[in-house]
Amino acid sequence: xxxNAPSRxxxxxxxRHLALFVVTVLGALASLPRVLCGWRADAVFEGDLAAxxxxxxGVVAQVQRxxxxxxxxxxxxxxxxxxxVAIDQMALMGLxxxxxxxPELGAAYVPVMRTLAAHLADPRTLDYARRVYGHHGVDAMGxxxxxxxxxxxNLGLGMLRAVDPNMPLVALHDxxxxxxxxxxxxxxxxxxxxxxxxxxxxxxxxVAGSVGLHAALSGRDRSAEIAxxxxxxxxxxxGADGYLVQRVQSGSCxxxxxxxxxxxxxxxxxxxxxxxxxxxxxxxxxxxxxxxxLFGFGxxxxxxxxxxxxxxxxxxxxxxxxxxxxxxxxLGAAGVARDRDLFRELYRTLDLFGAPSNLSxxxxxxxxxxxxxxxxxxxxxxxxx
Amino acid sequence: MKPVLxxxxxxxxxxxxxALLLAHLSQQDPVFGFLVGRxxxxxxxxxLLLVLRLFLVLxxxxxxxxxxxxxxxxxxxxxxx
Numbered sequence: 429x430x431x432n433a434p435s436r437x438x439x440x441x442x443x444r445h446l447a448l449f450v451v452t453v454l455g456a457l458a459s460l461p462r463v464l465c466g467w468r469a470d471a472v473f474e475g476d477l478a479a480x481x482x483x484x485x486g487v488v489a490q491v492q493r494x495x496x497x498x499x500x501x502x503x504x505x506x507x508x509x510x511x512x513v514a515i516d517q518m519a520l521m522g523l524x525x526x527x528x529x530x531p532e533l534g535a536a537y538v539p540v541m542r543t544l545a546a547h548l549a550d551p552r553t554l555d556y557a558r559r560v561y562g563h564h565g566v567d568a569m570g571x572x573x574x575x576x577x578x579x580x581x582n583l584g585l586g587m588l589r590a591v592d593p594n595m596p597l598v599a600l601h602d603x604x605x606x607x608x609x610x611x612x613x614x615x616x617x618x619x620x621x622x623x624x625x626x627x628x629x630x631x632x633x634x635v636a637g638s639v640g641l642h643a644a645l646s647g648r649d650r651s652a653e654i655a656x657x658x659x660x661x662x663x664x665x666x667g668a669d670g671y672l673v674q675r676v677q678s679g680s681c682x683x684x685x686x687x688x689x690x691x692x693x694x695x696x697x698x699x700x701x702x703x704x705x706x707x708x709x710x711x712x713x714x715x716x717x718x719x720x721x722l723f724g725f726g727x728x729x730x731x732x733x734x735x736x737x738x739x740x741x742x743x744x745x746x747x748x749x750x751x752x753x754x755x756x757x758x759l760g761a762a763g764v765a766r767d768r769d770l771f772r773e774l775y776r777t778l779d780l781f782g783a784p785s786n787l788s789x790x791x792x793x794x795x796x797x798x799x800x801x802x803x804x805x806x807x808x809x810x811x812x813x
Numbered sequence: 814m815k816p817v818l819x820x821x822x823x824x825x826x827x828x829x830x831x832a833l834l835l836a837h838l839s840q841q842d843p844v845f846g847f848l849v850g851r852x853x854x855x856x857x858x859x860x861l862l863l864v865l866r867l868f869l870v871l872x873x874x875x876x877x878x879x880x881x882x883x884x885x886x887x888x889x890x891x892x893x894x
Contacts, residue, residue, distance in 0.1 A: 445883075445886065448882060448883075448886060449879060449883075452875070452878055452879045452882045453875045453879060455878075456874050456875035456878045456879070457871065457875055460874040460875070460878070461870050461871050461874065464870050464874070465870060490842075500844070780866065780867070780870055781863065781866075783835060783838075783862055783863065783866055785835050785836075785838075785839045787836070787839050792839065794835060794838045794839055794843070794859075794862070795843060795859060795862075795863070796844070797842040797843050797844030798842055798844070799844055800844065
């Protein structure tokens, strides 16, 4: 018998040691990170005053650093304009949701919101629209022109009006809402163009949300028109897995892009302002077909089953099939659907990869920059109307 | 006790570097720096921040816990490493 061979008891101890190692590491992975990254999720979900104020203060500090027309000045005029519109609009939405829940914060945030709304409605902010149409939709809209980018602007104005009924831009909000509603409800597909030759269903969801919000604020009953529009929109734009198709050919329902998680999630949030059943349907698709979880961390698949791609600026990076955009926007979909479980899982992932920071009492996600933090403010504070 | 102390020292150092980098990047806009300035050092700083965060959230707790469990096992269950 080999003297160097381990005895049975020694081998047993080694096996026990290995088993203890595996159990400890797996147990730690399954329990500790989810607590470290998720302990604030419930406070944010519930609309806790301190949590919401810290998020709002972080975004307010960032948007007030803007020194020119645009937040970002790249060589791409479309990106510069659209990112400025997205930052102003999402900051407005987030701040409005916070003030609606905590009216005592209105005195602090409404002046900032008025500045954001004025910038949002300034045609110079999205000069790209003037270049492609020959005029900006805030100034004029030709009979056959869609101008669906106005959905973002109009939704931002509506969210300010919801907490500041005497805002200076009431007349513009009425005018844009009427023009967009006329186009939306007259469309046979339920869709209108964003720019000439470009039709994006998520943009149309923003238009529809802005029209629904205006109807609610003005007390106008549009329920019959909205129900008919919802049927046309769903028949045309909802594809595989219940995901929303990202882009279609103008004037038809022919898909030019895949059904995508980022568009589905942001549309679920926007549509909650006009048709809560349709918003819930998209949220249901995200949960049943799109969600991926590991150790309590959740993320949303970007492409519907049977489709693949690398994503784009809307989706952000796509890693292992899940995207930053779909995951971030799904926080808003979970908020309006009051889906606490989904919210918690997505929040943990946001906390892990967003690198949260709290300097001077203001919360920001360092990786997100001004754009990411404005988007997250709207998504993290989303609630059903 | 040495392995436990080593784990505490490594994790503590990583936490200090992470906190300093976080404070530094909180004053910047990584999206702006990378998209507008094509600042690759910004991308590297963000990448380092994320690597440290993943280590501190995912690996460090498991490692510390294992060191403690291993120490207890050695002390009370009589295993000689």
